Amino acid sequence: MRREYAANGKPVLRFASGLQIRVGNLWAGIGFMSAAILLAALSAGLGVTDAGILDLLNGFTGTDADDARAYALWTVRLPRIVMGFMAGCAVALAGAMLQSIARNPLADPGLFGLSQGSMTMIMLLFVLAPAAPKAMIALAAMAGGLGVAMLLIWLVGSERSSGLAILLMGIAIESVLSSVGSLLILYMPTETSLALSEWMAGSLFKANWSTIATFAPLMVLSIVGIFLTGRALSAYDLGNEMAMALGEPVGRSRPVILVFAVLLSTAAVTAVGPLTFLGVLAPHLAGFVSPAVSRARLFLSALMGGILVIAADALTRGLVGDVPLPIGLSLTIIGVPLFILALRLQALRKMQTH
Amino acid sequence: MRLSILLAALVAANAALAGERAVTDDAGRAVTIPDRPERIVVMHEPLLGLPLMDLGVELVGSYGRTDDGEFVTAVDFMDTVLDTDLAKPKGIGPFGQIDLERLRALEPDLIIGTDLNIDKVEQLSTVAPVYLQNVSTGKAYGFSVEEDLAKVVGREDTFIKRKAAYLDRVAEVRKALPSDPAGQDYLAVFLTDQLNAVGETSGAIQALEDLGYSRLEPEHEGGAAGRGGSMMLVPLSVEAFGRLNPDLLVLMNSYMNDAREEAGTRAALDRIMPGWEKFLKPAKEDRILFLDSAKVTTPTVASAEHTLDAVEAWAKR
Secondary structure, rough: EEEEEEEOOOEEEEOOOOOOOEEHHHHHHHHHHHHHHHHHHHHHOOOOOOHHHHHHHHHHHOOOHHHHHHHHHHHHHHHHHHHHHEEEEEEEEHHHHHHHHHHOOOOOOOOOOOHHHHHHHHHHHHHHHOOOOHHHHHHHHHHHHHHHHHHHHHHHHOOOOOOOHHHHHHHHHHHHHHHHHHHHHHHHHHHHHHHHHHHHHOOOOOOHHHHHHHHHHHHHHHHHHHHHHHHHHHHHHOOHHHHHHOOOHHHHHHHHHHHHHHHHHHHHHHOOOOOOOOOHHHHHHHHOOOOOHHHHHHHHHHHHHHHHHHHHHHHHHHHHOOOOOOHHHHHHHHHHHHHHHHHHHHHHHHHHHH | OOOHHHHHHHHHHHHHHEEEEEOOOOOOOOEEEEEEOOOEEEOOOHHHHHHHHHHHOOEEEOOOOOOOOOOOOOOHHHHHOOOOOOOOOOOOOOOOOOHHHHHHHHHEEEEEEHHHHHHHHHOOOOOOOOEOOOEEEEOOOOHHHHHHHHHHHHHHHHHHHHHHHHHHHHHHHHHHHHHOOOOEEEEEEEEEEEEEEEOOOOOHHHHHHHHHHOOOOOOOOOOOHHHOOOOOOOEEEHHHHHHHHOOEEEEEEEEOOOOOOOOHHHHHHHHHOOHHHHHHHHHHOOEEEEEHHHOOOOHHHHHHHHHHHHHHHHHHH
C-alpha cells in the first residue's frame, strides 16, 4: 500500500492489487461510520423508558438491566435503529445506481416507478388478502418491482437508447402506477384506506429481529453487488457510448444493475414503507461531503442513507408529547434543509472557482 | 382408573390456579388469555373500549388517547355514551405511531384489537396476549361486539342482566309508539360532507330493529366501497337518497360536528341537499327521527338505550 497522488493532484492510497482509494473518501467513510454509531447511541437513549446506551454496555459486561429497560432497548429501539439503517442504505444505494445508469441526478427508485410497482402490489394484497403472511407480501413487492423493471427494459429496448429514455419511460410508468394507487385509496373502505395511508407514510413500528434476519442477507448481497457493479457504474457515468467504448457490455450489465436496484428498493419498501426522496437525497449529500466515483460513491451514499434514516427515527421517537410524525415526514424535515444547504454551498463554491 | 381421574383433576386444578385459558380469536388465532383480565388495552376505543366499559370494565390504555387520558378526536364517547365514573384510560402514543414502550409501561394483561389490526399483532404480542375482535359490518351486528367481549373478559353475567333490562325497555317503548313498527322500514343516514348509510355495527341499528323496524337497503351503485364490507358507513348518492321513501328516516349529524341536535342536523342536510324539507316525502309527512351520533353509534347496549330514549321522546311529541 502506497500513498501517491492522482492525476488531479488529490492524494490516493494504492494497493498492490491495483485498487486505489482516495484518501478524502476514506476519511469521509470513517467519518460517516462514526456519525452513524454516534447517532445510533444517541437514538438508543430516546423514548419513554429511562434506558440508554450505558445500560446496553452494562448488559454486555454481565450486569442485567431490569425487564422494562431490556425490553425498550432490545425489542423496541435496537431493531428500529438496525432496520432503519439497513433500509436507508438499501434505498440510497438503489438511488445511486439508478442515477448512474440513467445519467441523471434525479433518478430514484420512486421516480423510476420501482417503488410504486412494489407498492401497488402490496396494496392489492392488502385489499385482496389482508391476512397474507409476511413472506407473501415480500414476494408480491418483489414481483411488482421486478415487473416494472422488466417493463422498463423492454420498453427502452436496445443498448443504444440513452439514459434519458429510461428515465422518461420510468416517469411514465410511475405516473400510471401512482394513479392506480390513488384510485385504490379513494375507493377502499375507510378503514382499509386508513391502514394503507398509515403504511404509505412509512413506519419502523414493525421492525423486529426476524424482519432484520430476512433483510440481512440482502445487505450482504448488496455489499457484494457494490464490488461487482461499482466499476461498471463509473463507466455509465460517462454516457452509454463512452461506456461501450470502454468495453462495458451495456446490453447485459444494465439489466443486471436495474434488477439489483429493484431488489434493494423493494426490500426497503416492504420493511419500512416508501422512503420518498431518500434515493436522491443521500447520494447528493454524500457527494457534497466527499465527491467520489464508482464503488466509493456507492459506499458513501449507502452510509449517508443509513445515517439519515437513523436521524429521522430519532426525531420521530424523541419528540415530546403526542405529535405523530411518520418516518417519511421526519426524513424530509431533516434531509431537505441539508439538501438545500448543500446545493447552495455547491453553487457558491462553483462561483468562487470560476 | 382412580389414578387417571386424580391426575385429570390435578391438571384441571392446575389450569384453574394459573387463571388462564386458551381461546381462538375472530382472526382464527389461538391465544392464551387471563380468565378475568384486569389490565386491558384496546386498539379502538369507540368500537372495543366502549362495549367493555359499558360492562363496567376499567381499561388501562386506549389507542387514541393522550397520556393525560384526553381523547384526541372531537368527541370523547366515554362522556357522551356512558354514565360512568370509570377512570379514563391512558394513551399508547399518537395516532399512527404506537409506542410499544408506553404500552408496556401500562403493564397490560390483555390487548384487544379489531380485525383490521392483524398487521400489528406480531409487535403488540411482545407486550401482552392480543385478542382480535371482528367489528366490521357483515361480521358484527348491533351490540354483538359487547356480547362477544363479555365472554372474552368473563363478564357474561353482567351482559345477560344488561340485555334483559334493555329488552324490557324495548317492549315498553314499542307500546308507546303510535303504530306497530313491524313491517315498516327505516333508513339511517349519517351526515358528513356527504350522505352515508349507517353500517350495522351500532347500538342505534340494534334498537331500531329490535323495535321491529326493518332495514331499507339502499341500492348500491356497484362501487367498490359497497363490496368492501368493512366500514361503518356506506356512501349514499344524493339522487338515490331523494328517491327513497322509508317509513322512518333516521338522521344524525357527524360526531365531528358540534351541532348534533335537530336544528344542526337539518342545516347539515340542507347544505348537502338544499330544500330537502320541501320535497323529501318523510320530511313532508314528519317521519324523521333525529339522533345524536355521539350517543348512538357505538356497538353498546348503552347506545341502543339512548336510541330507545330518542324514539320514545319522538313518539310522545
